[in-house]
Amino acid sequence: MKHSLKRFSGIMIGLSLLFAAAFTYGNKAEASESSDSVYYGLHPDVVEKAELVKQIAANEGILIRYTDGYRSFDSQDAIFEQGRTSPGPVVTNARSGQSYHNFGLAIDFVLTDAYGNAQWSLERDANGNGVPDWEDVGNIAKSVGFTWGGDWEAFVDMPHLQLDYGMSLADLQYWHSQGYYQFAD
Numbered sequence: 001m002k003h004s005l006k007r008f009s010g011i012m013i014g015l016s017l018l019f020a021a022a023f024t025y026g027n028k029a030e031a032s033e034s035s036d037s038v039y040y041g042l043h044p045d046v047v048e049k050a051e052l053v054k055q056i057a058a059n060e061g062i063l064i065r066y067t068d069g070y071r072s073f074d075s076q077d078a079i080f081e082q083g084r085t086s087p088g089p090v091v092t093n094a095r096s097g098q099s100y101h102n103f104g105l106a107i108d109f110v111l112t113d114a115y116g117n118a119q120w121s122l123e124r125d126a127n128g129n130g131v132p133d134w135e136d137v138g139n140i141a142k143s144v145g146f147t148w149g150g151d152w153e154a155f156v157d158m159p160h161l162q163l164d165y166g167m168s169l170a171d172l173q174y175w176h177s178q179g180y181y182q183f184a185d
């Protein structure tokens, strides 16, 4: 009895978070109206926090830009095939519906120089604080509520930031199948 009550309240908390998230999604068009923008199709909270991370990083002497945000199921399948049935290196282990990018909840960054050129070196320490800039940005992102892919063990994904609202991919896939989160297709 105690156990099932606990489970029930867990589900209720999950549902209220979901509806909060779904409600906010309705304002998506305000977050980014242009499909050319890296912010297109992202949850407005992701956009707001991404801007904050960029600003805090700049204040600490680290420049970043965002390279990749929302990905439709089709485009996720296309990049999954890269390095498998199509040319190029493998860049993801996720098929459609297996990435938070597919639900507008993830964004990728890259370090840049003053001219906006991508800097991929893992040792880069532009602000000279003795901590690699990737890690600095990961820590800033976590301080504003993102999960950072640099902490993952199975597939370390340094550029990746995501918000999950406590929802697993299985939760998101279920709600997507019920017609939620199809805001950018």
Ligand SMILES: [Zn+2]
Pocket (backbone or CB within 6 Å): 101, 106, 107, 108, 157, 159, 160, 161
């Ligand atoms: Zn990513």
